[in-house]
Amino acid sequence: MTNRILFNVIQILVVMAFAPLVKGILNRLKENIQSKRGPSIFQPYRDIWKLFHKDEVIPEQSSWIFRATPYMVFVTPIFVALLIPVLTGYPLFFAFMGDMLGGGFILALGGFFATLAAVDTGNPYGPMGASRTRMVGFLAEPVFMIVFFTVSFVAGSTIPYIVHKHWVTPLANFFEPSHVLLMLAFVMLIIAEGGRIPVDNPSGHFELAMIDESKGLEYSGRGAALMKWGGSMKFFVLLCIFLNVLVTPWGLAQGEGIGEVLLAIPLVLVKIFIFILILAVIESSFAKLRLFRITEFLGAAFVTSVAAMITRLLEI
């Protein structure tokens, strides 16, 4: 029992420690693909460190929501990390506290507070970005739902630890059409939710074109650091859900020993690195979509997930 609590804590520490690294590697890879040298992969750590040592400025008109939001954004991915398999293939102490839908709701709570805080500031760019994020969010929601329902229908459970075993026992399950379609739909979701390129440009500095970034424009000092860190942790958690639950449980620790759990850290990071490589190629080969084309993108994701559902429901 104590072991399992310890492993849960290790999972959280891994998420906290390596989330900025994933962002850094992704940025570096994108610059390399454009044949530039790019910033160091540890740049996000330096940014966060620097921001923690700066003074914080808070708008006079803002209420407590503005001050509470960075903590919400920072804490929600940590809660989700308790529920999902980050390192171990078997359920840990908190695993049965919530299922995948619960995890989705917790992540959505962070997004909800970020939206409120953006409206709270009175800065015109904040609400604009917030409303755009909501637009992407509510279009992404049905896709989330259908992906999760299909997954839980296939595995007979919504607990991620039970679901992820199904895809590789036997291995032929991996090549099921519904599985392939689900993976595709979820990659599109990660792109939309993570604010990656066909939907949003994370490195753009033009306020009118921002979707995800403009919500945090008013934050400075510690608040900005927490928002940044929380954002990269959310991305990391999404990648973990995708790679460890929906794709495969490969590389996760199966035994109870602490050595195995520690060994799982580099294996999971390698898995994430491979996916990030693919993501960097996707990001570099597409242009950002115009705002009203995002509905098409997410519509395609929705239809893909529906196709996954009906090929599963009405066959074999």
Place this chain on the structure above:
Amino acid sequence: MTEPNMTLSVLTKLDALAGGLFLLTALGLVAMRQVLASLNLFVLQSILLASSAFILGYQHASVHLYAVAAITLTTKSALIPWLLRRTIRQEIYARREISQVLNIPTSLLLSAALMILAYFIASPLLTLGQELFVKVNLPIGLAALLLGAYVVMVRREAVPQVIAILSMENGAFFAGVAIAPDLPLIAELAAAFDVLIIALVMGLLTRRIHERVGTTAVGRMASLKEE
């Protein structure tokens, strides 16, 4: 005894995978805005059809299906795209956006409805005794057929309509290889050449229209007639 069962299960999954991707390409034809992208998707779809025919041919040990796979590969994924690129070159490369009667999100939702419809139509035909391949191929082929018909209806331009008709034909074949694995070879050959000729004729006709009218937006043909 386990050995043949194992191969059968792997073959079923592979066929199902080809089917899932086939469905995805059919949806892609609905969602694509560019002519060139539609053509590439059509090539991919034909390759998937050929691979499904190949898997079924292996399962039934049928030479006919191997022949179907070979014919599909040569005509649909090589010859027809080459022909289309040759005859209507500037239409494929110069025109990037295709105009549609309905916008793409609506089209995608309608196509989801069409897919469900296809499964409903196919479900009474799938009795329990049938093998798994039919259960995979028949509804997906039917769905591709319906989606192709939908694209023909919605697109306003000649070249995407040609591609959609060809993809309808792909859907019919995808269902056909599973229902009738022992179709005589002569029928397959006839169908394959038929499609080739159709593509050629339509390509030439489109070029002719383009020369006369200066556009291939057939949606505006009605008003041209009146003047």
